[in-house]
Amino acid sequence: MRVKTACLKHFLNGLVDEIAARGDWGEVADYIPELAKVDPAQFGVSVSLADGTQISAGASAERFSIQSISKVFTLACVLGRNGEQIWTRVGREPSGTRFDSILLLEQEKGRPRNPFINAGALVTTDALLAHRAPKDALSEVLAFLRAAAEDDDIHIDPAVAESEARTGFRNVALANYLKSYDNLHNPPELTLGTYFHQCAIEMTVEQLARAGRVIAQLPDAPQILSPEKARRLNALMMTCGHYDGSGDFAFRVGLPGKSGVGGGILVIAPGRASIAVWSPGLNLYGNSLMGTYAAERIARFTGWSVFG
Incomplete structure (x- = not known):
């Protein structure tokens, strides 16, 4: 129409x-x-x-x-960098649970239902981090967003990132649970720090x-x-x-x-x-x-x- x-x-x-x-x-x-x-x-x-x-x-x-809108663009970067490999670590099904729920993660042995719930987004961020520093992974997401919007005035709010890091205890629990199933390849604190900054765009x-x-x-x-x-x-x-x-x-x-x-x-x-x-x-x-x-x-x- x-x-x-x-x-x-x-x-x-x-x-x-x-x-x-x-x-x-x-x-x-x-x-x-x-x-x-x-x-x-x-x-x-x-x-x-x-x-x-x-x-x-x-x-x-x-x-x-x-x-969490950032999760779409992080996933786009991961698909561009790693292709379909991400689907060996995270599913593509609706969760039917809250975004920060640990219930299904426990039942399904550390493989998140999809890349948009927090556990799945942590896995996606972890994949983006592979063999490089957090600042480089974040720079890739920002570069993608700036190119897509054709606007370089897109930044991370450090106060929001710090606020999330200070209070994000459920995400810390999810990251450690993922690590226990070897579905987090970087140290949890590195993946979490990158994730909190990604969300603070x-x-x-x-x-x-x-x-x-x-x-x-x-x-x-x-x-x-x-x-x-x-x-x-x-x-x-x-x-x-x-x-x-x-x-x-x-x-x-x-x-x-x-x-x-x-x-x-x-x-x-x-x-x-x-x-x-x-x-x-x-x-x-x-x-x-x-x-x-x-x-x-x-x-x-x-x-x-x-x-x-």
Whole structure:
């Protein structure tokens, strides 16, 4: 379905007003001290279209911690560097459990269900670290994001990284459990430090929507991700991108998406658009409450869906 730019701009501006009027913001991720300081009553949205147009509304220039959205781009780097080898260490199935759950990891002998739950993301980060320093692995993720967004002003927030390292005890437990099954090849502290810094990358929705063009395979996107790898990322985002809320997101939105506890969601309409929304307050699944609502409203307005 082709969407007129002027109509979409009018709709997004109205959506900002509608969400502000609702006043139902959810709760910020207060278990990460730096994120606990963020005002939940904020919303920004940006849409990059196939014709090269970008339309934004609300707090679209506000920087936020992308958190688990970074897992998509780290996985893209690992697939580019190591190919399909990563799938010997991590699965491709929905977990049906919280993003930081250790339950399935114990039952399935240290092989995480998918690369987007925290245990799976630690394995992916560990693979990216192979035979090099953390700063080099992080530089690769940042370089990929900057190239995808065509914007060098994308950085790691050291305060958020430090905050996560100071309070990320569940991730420490997951890393040590993975190590006990020999599914972490680097020292846990190295993998954890890299992972915490990766999650602390900060972006605006405008930058994130532009970066998502490579996954949507839009005509104007930089040619840094093959169609096959983009298809794999989209499939995983659809089935696993919102943890135990993935089925609900797919039902309501009908598009691949990846959330982060910083309140961001990257949504992909393959071949049509890359959409980024941000609102820091979370729902019971740990996904942005108003971001999820906005994604549903945008999908209904545009008619975009992978289901026809």
